[in-house]
Amino acid sequence: MGPVAVDLDAQSVQRSDGETVLLSALEVDLLEVLVAHRGETVARRRLVNEVLADHRHRMSRALDHAIVRLRQKIEVDPMKPRWLITVRTAGYRLEANARSDTPL
DSSP states (O other), rough: TTOOOOOOOEEEEOOSSOOOOEOOOOHHHHHHHHHHTTSEEEEHHHIIIIIHHHOOOSSSTTTHHHHHHHHHOSSSTSSSSEEEEETTTTTTEETTTTTTOOOO
């Protein structure tokens, strides 16, 4: 995504400053679902059922906390996300131009 490269196999993010940041298994699972549906809004309920259930984090705010941590790792400015977008009352969307064949 822009100056950030995500390697899901290595569970890491290479930031533009050269720093490598590790992703948790939960963050990788979230990204895999969002990448598979890039450009589409993925419903919160779907993310909770498909991703959080495997991690035993089904609390109502667990998804939001995971998204915040993920944004801190992949966004240049997490307070103004460009790639991982909140769609109010619906879910989350990975921007379509964050393609799996180009660096995230």
